[in-house]
Amino acid sequence: MIGGGGMGAKATTVYDVAEHAGVSIATVSRVLRRPGDVRDSTRERVLASVKALGYVPSASARGLAARRTGVVGLFFPDFDAMRETTAFVPDRSGAVPVVADPPAEDATGSDLLYFDEVLRGAEIEAWRNGLVLLVGVGRGEDSLSIVSDIAGRVDGLAVLAGSVPDEMLEHIARRIPVVLIAGPRRDDEFDHVSVDNRAGMRALADHVFDTREIDGVLYVRGVASTPDDAERFDGFSEALSARAVADRPGLSVVSAEFSRERARVIGSSLASSGHIPDAVICANDQMALGILDAFRDHGVDVPRRVLVAGFDGIDAGRHSEPRLTTVEQPMEDLGRAAVHVLTQRLANPSQPPVTLRLPVKVLVRESTTPGPPTPRG
Amino acid sequence: MIGGGGMGAKATTVYDVAEHAGVSIATVSRVLRRPGDVRDSTRERVLASVKALGYVPSASARGLAARRTGVVGLFFPDFDAMRETTAFVPDRSGAVPVVADPPAEDATGSDLLYFDEVLRGAEIEAWRNGLVLLVGVGRGEDSLSIVSDIAGRVDGLAVLAGSVPDEMLEHIARRIPVVLIAGPRRDDEFDHVSVDNRAGMRALADHVFDTREIDGVLYVRGVASTPDDAERFDGFSEALSARAVADRPGLSVVSAEFSRERARVIGSSLASSGHIPDAVICANDQMALGILDAFRDHGVDVPRRVLVAGFDGIDAGRHSEPRLTTVEQPMEDLGRAAVHVLTQRLANPSQPPVTLRLPVKVLVRESTTPGPPTPRG
């Protein structure tokens, strides 16, 4: 029986293959690990036995003996954690519903897409180095045991900064190399990979201020305790103070905690109070989209009445009306860079801590481009 | 030194912890595996040593001893394989480019997004079962060794149907359970998880034919050798033959191999020849988008002159002009179902092969909705 997989009859091992091929287990092992060390005729005989017996080497045993697993881990929190608490129940109904699907603005929760790209990059770079990628998603209180579990399975671990307490990171780092993704440069011994939040926001703000005369600007912060938010705000402040006092815009700052909905509320009260600034710059795209939502609802013309810009380069920003000017982060490269740094450290454990700053790019779109609107399509 | 991770000084083991805590390794193991079996005072002492020494259990050793890894694998091919052959080279330039980002139709290559959702579902279901997810992406000729490698690391493997030769699957299945995703019901011993392609396309075609009088219809196939394509075509044929001969549309069939570009070429020649059917139904969204591209270029009005529909529910179809009517596949549920089935089989290896058919949904959008165009935004 083919589908019986591994249970019941125990899986075949090197010993089985060795006996079947009439060689020692060392030879079997060599055929699989360093085929060149084995005579052609022997190798073929062993491979025939491997096929005949359906032999697949146990990575556990291999990892134990070789003291390395060939796996790198990627860990990030699931901001959307509470979404799926239900057990999976197969639905066997046969009817196919036919429903109208009216145009709607993009759903939120695009954080996951963010990770998807990082993950893809990590997988690519892992593959290029002959490694396999293990993904771990932290959910609530289990997070700690999950990271630890994963740490035991891999040769190196990439962790989204802030998703794991420092204490745990240090614990893990005593066993394997750890690289932090999207974290700030900190005064620690970890390797880091991140984007240049400060320079990106600086460039974005400069662009907005250069587009036309801005008397008042609103900066919408995210969660102030996060490094990303802090760095972006620094970049913004820098742009502001770089301008001559004469044409330096008046500044208001408010926080919407990276939430589209909260930003929408803020935008609404702004619009209905009539105190609309000349530009709104947000620490991420979700909040910028929330601002756009509110302004559209209140008939506030973007970009003619007010310029709006975000940060991240999420997909939804390419489909909004108007399309959103933003700072594009190289998500996939973040993932690649993380694994890249891990392999470097694995190859050379004693090298000093590395910090990679990936460059970003300002994408100018209609939300900060006054003038004749670009025709769609 | 914290960042030194695992190299050089060898990682701490149960033996170290046991000695530090003044107990035997069995007790250390029990503290981690079945805390209830150990006296409170002992447990606390051991845990203190674990923390003090930075102990993280080796999953390799654990897996070897316990004969299970606690990992499930997900394997799929990278259709976009040749994209990233370059090594990752960190870019350290400090300048932030500011570039205009004109509206553009979505890039292709959305296949990956397809997998992203499956992956997410698989991860969720794995987590719910106390498992970890290992992802493998097949690329070219390495694919075979990659699958085999992964098979050695996991307790069960979910594989996208068609991405691995049957021979290899059977080989692997002698060691661990294998579930095929999106494959057809076949006469084999594997477990299967797929969507109801036939019923979905049947419902889609019925919808199109019911929308208004269709005299001539073009069906655009994908790669005819794939099960998905075959099942969808069956569903389409079924819808056709279910109609009274009197109002059964004339049929043309052509293949664009699931490619947007090829479909665009087909659409162009159609438009310039003047032989435009009343409806075009495509075996996937990418091809439907290609048709839309061509018709737009040639000024053919969709949906007034011709109805167009696709299959898959990819994101780009929600942003096209007009938006694309399609059959939405529950990608995430596919991933969840696959892992669900795996856990079932792991729990009960002797159960008969399972086939799960997930329901689909027809999303009716403007590409098949004649009448006043829905205002955007």
Add this chain to the structure above:
DNA sequence: GCCCCAACTGTATGCGCATACATCCTTCCC
């Protein structure tokens, strides 16, 4: 005060493979 049982803890072993080292077999050269 003694015995028995339950709750703990320790000892010993094997999981399946990689690999250092020993052994045996070829070739090749003088």
Add this chain to the structure above:
DNA sequence: GGGAAGGATGTATGCGCATACAGTTGGGGC
């Protein structure tokens, strides 16, 4: 044809943990 230098293969061991089983301890009942 003898021997040396590799080349090919076999032998023995340990990787770190889970666990069956043996051993120890502490109470409780009589």
